[in-house]
Amino acid sequence: MVVASLTWELSLPGCSSLKEKRSVIRSLRDRLHSKFNVSVAETGAQDIHARAELTIALVATDGRLAESMLDKVDRYVDQHGGAVITAVRREVH
Helix, strand or coil: CEEEEEEEEEECCCCCCHHHHHHHHHHHHHHHHHHHCCEEEEEECCCCCCEEEEEEEEEECCHHHHHHHHHHHHHHHHHCCCCEEEEEEEEEC
16 A cells, blocks of 8 residues: 655746635535545645645555645646646655
């Protein structure tokens, strides 16, 4: 059994308030959870309206499956129009 996590530092262009930021992050978080069945949390930069840190965690039967899922989720976030990825941290245990 493998536990994996992926953390993105995101830039949120066009968000001029925390309310707008929460809307973008909530939408992305909900879609990631429903589409990929992963745990999702905002893990940093909660009080900065133009930035966010989002982390997912998943459990897989082997490392290859975990890496494959992380790749799919990363591509999905990259294609999301409301957020620009500025940094990524990946861990597989």
